[in-house]
Amino acid sequence: MKKKIAVLPGDGIGREIASGAAAVLEAAGKRFGHEFEIEYAEIGGAAIDAHGTPLPDSTLELAKNSDAVLLGAVGGPKWDNLPSAQRPERGLLAIRKELGLFANLRPIPSFQKLVQSSPLKPEIAGNVNMLIVRELTGGLYFGKPSERRGENNEVVVDTLQYTRDEIERIVVKAFEFASGRSGRLTSVDKANVLESSRMWREIVNEKAADYPNVTVDHMYVDAAAMKLISSPGQFDVIVTENLFGDILSDEASMITGSLGMLPSASLSESGFGLYEPVHGSAPDIAGQNKANPLAMILSTALMLKYSLNMREEGEAIERAVQSVLNDGYCTSDLQMEGSTVVGTDQMIELVTKR
Ligand code: NAI
Ligand code: MG
Numbered sequence: 001m002k003k004k005i006a007v008l009p010g011d012g013i014g015r016e017i018a019s020g021a022a023a024v025l026e027a028a029g030k031r032f033g034h035e036f037e038i039e040y041a042e043i044g045g046a047a048i049d050a051h052g053t054p055l056p057d058s059t060l061e062l063a064k065n066s067d068a069v070l071l072g073a074v075g076g077p078k079w080d081n082l083p084s085a086q087r088p089e090r091g092l093l094a095i096r097k098e099l100g101l102f103a104n105l106r107p108i109p110s111f112q113k114l115v116q117s118s119p120l121k122p123e124i125a126g127n128v129n130m131l132i133v134r135e136l137t138g139g140l141y142f143g144k145p146s147e148r149r150g151e152n153n154e155v156v157v158d159t160l161q162y163t164r165d166e167i168e169r170i171v172v173k174a175f176e177f178a179s180g181r182s183g184r185l186t187s188v189d190k191a192n193v194l195e196s197s198r199m200w201r202e203i204v205n206e207k208a209a210d211y212p213n214v215t216v217d218h219m220y221v222d223a224a225a226m227k228l229i230s231s232p233g234q235f236d237v238i239v240t241e242n243l244f245g246d247i248l249s250d251e252a253s254m255i256t257g258s259l260g261m262l263p264s265a266s267l268s269e270s271g272f273g274l275y276e277p278v279h280g281s282a283p284d285i286a287g288q289n290k291a292n293p294l295a296m297i298l299s300t301a302l303m304l305k306y307s308l309n310m311r312e313e314g315e316a317i318e319r320a321v322q323s324v325l326n327d328g329y330c331t332s333d334l335q336m337e338g339s340t341v342v343g344t345d346q347m348i349e350l351v352t353k354r
Helices: 014-032 045-051 057-064 088-098 112-117 164-180 195-208 221-230 242-256 294-306 311-326 344-353
Strands: 002-010 035-040 068-073 103-109 129-135 146-149 155-158 184-189 215-220 237-240 263-267 273-277
Touching: 002 014, 002 045, 002 057, 014 035, 014 068, 014 294, 014 311, 014 344, 045 088, 057 088, 068 088, 068 294, 103 164, 103 242, 103 294, 112 311, 129 164, 129 242, 164 184, 164 195, 164 237, 184 195, 184 221, 184 242, 195 215, 215 221, 221 237, 221 242, 237 242, 263 294, 273 294, 294 311, 294 344, 311 344
Parallel strands: 002 035, 002 068, 068 273, 129 237, 184 215, 184 237
Antiparallel strands: 103 129, 103 263, 146 155, 263 273
């Protein structure tokens, strides 16, 4: 197959790890007989410097004309003093919105070699393999009005709004993922207090009828926050609204022990997707060949699985990553006893070879 991939390196370590994505695509292409045509464009601070805006039209056009998008990370001290409407991070919000990316997915696997880095007990951290499906374009973050009122601005209002359609499409996405995995779906809400959660729960129960192979349970968000620490192994797919998903996915991401390992996908209704590591541009280590490229490489694997219908190819990349870790190699952000610490370039080469 021939596929066109837009690669947007962005800023800081984004520029170093993007080459890891290109390298594994080339290797996977050779091994499985595909041709990946990669085209690069700027986003974030680099785009501000080159084009005066964090999301140039040319970058958006390229993204729309590609089969999928890979993004490094944006932001850095150089642009921190710009007004918020002009900052690099705006580029990211804008591209998500322009591409209609409503479903944010964060798989949290456990890496046996890394359980020592986890703040949880090894027997708990070692038993984790979950997927968090977060609604990305509705709820409190986009509710109108969001304002201050009263004579002295002593009243603040944020509005939590969802339409039935918005809830249905994310819930259906989650059921689809659950039926392709272990068949367990946990819907997280606050239905004992919030009307939006009551509608959320109704819709989950309605859709459950279409997926007889999926077992559904409902959990309040406060209980879910607790269970993610006490027994994370009980979860397979979690689906939840925007704010709850933001908080729970950051909480869950710590189970693996390093930000440098975690990929994410953001999907539109048609299945078009933007794939990026969960971490940022890490200005403290940028340009030093220290960045862990595995989150970027695992994001590339997700892209193959979710957007390009190349499951086997994506799993081959995931196995290559596991194999490098099992052979005792890691980057300096990981704490693995008796391991060999390598730089960004060498880690990319180790994975590519496998
Ligand atoms: P960060 O994720 O960039 O860094 C947090 C800490 O983790 C740092 O100590 C960093 O060295 C380390 N780290 C992160 N990724 C790593 C990797 N792959 N390998 C090794 N170590 C890694 O978050 P921070 O410092 O809060 O933000 C830095 C900049 O990134 C800011 O401008 C922020 O706005 C931006 N940012 C961008 C995101 C994106 O593009 N999606 C997401 C989060 C932050
Ligand atoms: Mg967050």
